[in-house]
Amino acid sequence: MSDAPVACGACEPGGLCGGKGLSTFKEGAWTNNPINVQMLGICSALAVTGKLENSLVMGVALIFVCVCSNLFISLLRKAIPRKIRMIAEVAIIATFVILFDQLLRAFYWPMSRQLGPYVGLIITNCIVMGRAEAFAMQKPPIISMVDGLANGLGYAVILAAIGIVRELLGFGSILGITVLSENWYTKNQLMVLAPGAFIVLGFIIALFNAMNAKKDANDAKPAGGH
Amino acid sequence: MAEISPWAILIAAIFTSNILLANFLGMCSFLACSKQINTSLGLGAAVIFVMTATVAINYGVYHGMLVPLGLKHLSFIVFIAVIAAFVQFVEMFIERFSQGLYHALGIFLPLITVNCAILGAALFMIIRNYSFIQSLGFGFGAGLGWALAILLIAGLRKKMGYSDIPKSFQGVSIVMIITGIMAMAFMGFAGMVRIQ
Numbered sequence: 001m002s003d004a005p006v007a008c009g010a011c012e013p014g015g016l017c018g019g020k021g022l023s024t025f026k027e028g029a030w031t032n033n034p035i036n037v038q039m040l041g042i043c044s045a046l047a048v049t050g051k052l053e054n055s056l057v058m059g060v061a062l063i064f065v066c067v068c069s070n071l072f073i074s075l076l077r078k079a080i081p082r083k084i085r086m087i088a089e090v091a092i093i094a095t096f097v098i099l100f101d102q103l104l105r106a107f108y109w110p111m112s113r114q115l116g117p118y119v120g121l122i123i124t125n126c127i128v129m130g131r132a133e134a135f136a137m138q139k140p141p142i143i144s145m146v147d148g149l150a151n152g153l154g155y156a157v158i159l160a161a162i163g164i165v166r167e168l169l170g171f172g173s174i175l176g177i178t179v180l181s182e183n184w185y186t187k188n189q190l191m192v193l194a195p196g197a198f199i200v201l202g203f204i205i206a207l208f209n210a211m212n213a214k215k216d217a218n219d220a221k222p223a224g225g226h
Numbered sequence: 227m228a229e230i231s232p233w234a235i236l237i238a239a240i241f242t243s244n245i246l247l248a249n250f251l252g253m254c255s256f257l258a259c260s261k262q263i264n265t266s267l268g269l270g271a272a273v274i275f276v277m278t279a280t281v282a283i284n285y286g287v288y289h290g291m292l293v294p295l296g297l298k299h300l301s302f303i304v305f306i307a308v309i310a311a312f313v314q315f316v317e318m319f320i321e322r323f324s325q326g327l328y329h330a331l332g333i334f335l336p337l338i339t340v341n342c343a344i345l346g347a348a349l350f351m352i353i354r355n356y357s358f359i360q361s362l363g364f365g366f367g368a369g370l371g372w373a374l375a376i377l378l379i380a381g382l383r384k385k386m387g388y389s390d391i392p393k394s395f396q397g398v399s400i401v402m403i404i405t406g407i408m409a410m411a412f413m414g415f416a417g418m419v420r421i422q
Binding site for chain 1: 248251302349
């Protein structure tokens with residue numbers, strides 16, 4: 001846990017940073033998970049997870065924006081002057097967010113209405129910006145795409161997890177299909193409202209911490225500690 | 227939406243629809259800067275100022291430029307550019323004219339560009355169809371509400387330093403849970419006024 005947020009610290013021992021797709025993937029999706037470890041992009045993780053369906057759409061949106069913007073920023077990384085790189089990155093990211101928003105409006109209007117401003121807020125989602133700045137500006141295009149995909153997936157998985165818990169406890173259903181019958185389960189409205197989101201995410205992070213702590217302990221044993 | 231008075235919107239934005247506790251915006255800087263009361267006070271003040279001003283400017287840009295030209299779909303990119311430019315401008319301005327203020331607020335200003343509450347306030351203003359005065363009330367109220375929430379949490383986190391928290395819950399996890407409890411407390415204000 002303690003060494004996680006350091007860029008690429010995790011793959012240093014194996015020396016895999018050169019361009020191996022798998023380690024980049026694992027780094028983004030699990031070891032350095034954007035929500036649980038780096039605490040990025042929490043706003044939308046809380047706001048759209050009242051139902052699993054919304055969480056999935058938001059996850060797809062983030063994967064799309066992350067992969068495309070990482071690819072294009074990486075392709076343009078030599079052409080972008082260092083001084084104005086921030087605004088250039090924001091412009092590229094915003095382009096893809098607008099693209100996704102227009103697609104959603106055209107083909108899936110009810111969902112677009114439900115997500116409201118949160119699709120637009122992907123622009124300020126620190127995950128996308130962080131990956132652009134930390135990875136795509138320095139690495140070649142293909143590996144940057146893998147990194148974008150991994151981080152997007154890591155984000156989408158956590159979103160789906162929160163979505164499942166909240167929809168199950170709040171509506172008694174998953175993806176709109178009733179699982180917990182109304183005969184014996186009283187819907188917990190609190191889970192649908194804001195406090196539920198905060199508390200569920202708090203517990204998910206705690207669980208993630210506990211799992212990592214256990215794994216660290218297991219890893220440390222055979223080596224006889226550090 | 228034209229009939230709601232701006233005062234009602236202001237109160238609602240602080241309490242019943244708090245931008246942080248009900249709409250989850252501005253979480254990143256909220257988690258990062260809520261360890262110290264002084265820091266959160268400075269950041270809160272900067273957010274109030276920037277949010278009020280950018281909501282007003284973005285209202286002008288949206289209704290004066292984007293709507294007549296039929297460029298509504300560009301609103302995201304224009305808003306974020308306005309916010310970034312405004313923050314940069316304010317930073318240069320106060321650095322030139324007030325060193326004291328610059329040292330108090332200056333370090334927080336760059337952080338604010340990426341604070342999603344600022345962009346979120348502009349987007350809510352569009353979605354809810356506010357008039358100019360209503361937007362001003364909303365921007366100011368949302369900023370105040372955000373500042374209030376971060377101050378309260380900073381106080382609680384300071385106290386929490388003395389408590390014995392289970393190991394896995396330490397750090398962000400417990401902060402999320404107390405934020406949830408605070409959101410529950412703020413729900414007690416519901417019914418006072420209602421926007422949305």
